[in-house]
Amino acid sequence: SNYSEEPSRHPSLKINAKEPFNAEPPRQALVSSYVTPTEFFYKRNHGPIPVVDDIGRYCVSVKGLIEKPKELFMKDILNLPKYNVTATLQCAGNRRTAMSKTRTVRGVGWDISALGNDPFGTNILREELMLLSHNISEEEPVSLPFLSSPGVMVTAIWGGAKLSDVLELVGIPKSTSTTPAGGKHVEFVSIDRCKEEKGGPYKASIPLSQATNPEADVLLAYEMNGETLNRDHGYPLRVVVPGVIGARSVKWLDSINIDSKECQGFFMQKDYKTFPPSVNWDNIDWSTRRPQMDFPVQSAICSLEDMNIGTNGKIAIKGYAVSGGGRGIERVDISVDGGKTWIEASRYQKPGIKYIADEERSDKWAWVLFEAEADIHSNTEIVAKAVDTAANVQPEKVEDIWNLRGILNTSWHRVHVQVRH
Numbered sequence: 001s002n003y004s005e006e007p008s009r010h011p012s013l014k015i016n017a018k019e020p021f022n023a024e025p026p027r028q029a030l031v032s033s034y035v036t037p038t039e040f041f042y043k044r045n046h047g048p049i050p051v052v053d054d055i056g057r058y059c060v061s062v063k064g065l066i067e068k069p070k071e072l073f074m075k076d077i078l079n080l081p082k083y084n085v086t087a088t089l090q091c092a093g094n095r096r097t098a099m100s101k102t103r104t105v106r107g108v109g110w111d112i113s114a115l116g117n118d119p120f121g122t123n124i125l126r127e128e129l130m131l132l133s134h135n136i137s138e139e140e141p142v143s144l145p146f147l148s149s150p151g152v153m154v155t156a157i158w159g160g161a162k163l164s165d166v167l168e169l170v171g172i173p174k175s176t177s178t179t180p181a182g183g184k185h186v187e188f189v190s191i192d193r194c195k196e197e198k199g200g201p202y203k204a205s206i207p208l209s210q211a212t213n214p215e216a217d218v219l220l221a222y223e224m225n226g227e228t229l230n231r232d233h234g235y236p237l238r239v240v241v242p243g244v245i246g247a248r249s250v251k252w253l254d255s256i257n258i259d260s261k262e263c264q265g266f267f268m269q270k271d272y273k274t275f276p277p278s279v280n281w282d283n284i285d286w287s288t289r290r291p292q293m294d295f296p297v298q299s300a301i302c303s304l305e306d307m308n309i310g311t312n313g314k315i316a317i318k319g320y321a322v323s324g325g326g327r328g329i330e331r332v333d334i335s336v337d338g339g340k341t342w343i344e345a346s347r348y349q350k351p352g353i354k355y356i357a358d359e360e361r362s363d364k365w366a367w368v369l370f371e372a373e374a375d376i377h378s379n380t381e382i383v384a385k386a387v388d389t390a391a392n393v394q395p396e397k398v399e400d401i402w403n404l405r406g407i408l409n410t411s412w413h414r415v416h417v418q419v420r421h
């Protein structure tokens with residue numbers, strides 16, 4: 001591994017780990033605009049950023065269960081119709097810190113003094129350590145801790161070719177949501193190298209039915225926010241799978257593989273799965289669960305951190321809400337008394353235009369920003385919860401959805417406010 005050619009990054013990013021580089025923007029930066037400015041994109045990596053300096057020779061090989069395997073050069077991708085899709089990418093570990101604080105894993109079998117030997121300069125929480133010791137004892141590669149507050153999120157205008165058009169070039173016909181799927185999968189393999197794959201590339205897959213359906217808007221993106229994709233985010237080409245956890249949007253694409261089964265890589269089979277609270281690192285059987293795809297309904301308050309305010313403070317409560325699978329946001333409820341009573345926040349995607357959860361009039365793959373105002377006179381807890389168009393609602397307590405890998409913390413988002421007298 002070689003970290004000597006990392007790109008430069010914005011100084012305001014909160015760095016969770018340096019090598020591989022993992023960082024998130026301050027939460028206020030997230031709600032300052034609907035489309036996240038490129039420098040505030042979160043960065044989630046598992047190895048050094050690859051260097052692709054000869055774009056003329058760069059190609060993606062498409063192979064596997066197809067009649068005409070093919071090498072696609074950048075010019076072939078650029079020749080296809082270009083689509084701009086506004087989509088939110090959210091790491092499955094978004095808001096993990098709060099989940100880590102709530103409960104430790106059962107059957108702790110490692111030395112607490114490992115905390116003093118923190119190689120990452122962060123306060124590694126208990127299940128992250130469990131993961132480390134588990135992986136070490138199994139002689140598996142070490143997975144780095146990745147703690148995060150609500151910032152592992154980005155909304156961008158991704159520009160690129162539709163995967164359904166790319167697959168048509170190699171003879172795979174387009175589908176609709178009612179076409180029989182045939183059970184095949186499309187695997188994306190990266191150029192990068194990571195420990196979890198024992199020095200091999202990062203990879204993931206999605207069902208072929210999703211890949212060939214133009215309506216699913218899966219892109220091979222070469223642009224974000226109207227500019228050439230930068231190195232941190234996958235230059236020259238990355239996959240963007242709208243509506244599912246960020247882990248499936250493979251960066252630095254090297255090859256596409258059509259297979260009869262799901263990708264067997266670490267991040268599909270040994271990570272990014274949820275387990276019931278009874279499962280711990282001693283009794284875990286990864287094969288009992290499917291890889292997580294869709295993101296459940298989520299929201300977070302970004303205009304406030306736990307803080308002190310003056311008396312009679314009017315405060316603005318702003319944040320984001322988003323669901324997976326293209327579901328819209330039906331409602332965002334705000335409480336300024338810890339969840340006893342609620343008011344409804346206003347919602348928008350385009351500033352000044354009321355959001356309507358309707359595919360024709362809104363960006364179905366993107367977050368919705370919300371806003372409410374309140375008068376705070378005493379110490380309290382401010383809470384946000386969202387409801388999506390399928391009437392899914394965020395769970396109240398993080399304890400109820402706790403899972404040992406610390407993913408998908410979508411519990412009510414709470415901010416504590418103290419009034420100074």
Ligand code: MTE
Binds near residue numbers: 043249
């Ligand atoms: N692709 C490659 N090749 N390597 C990676 O480490 N990380 C994944 C995904 N794609 C990753 C990857 C994860 S877990 C997330 S959340 C997103 O990329 C993060 O994308 P970003 O860094 O562009 O924000």
Ligand code: MO
Binds near residue numbers: 044093246
């Ligand atoms: Mo992620």
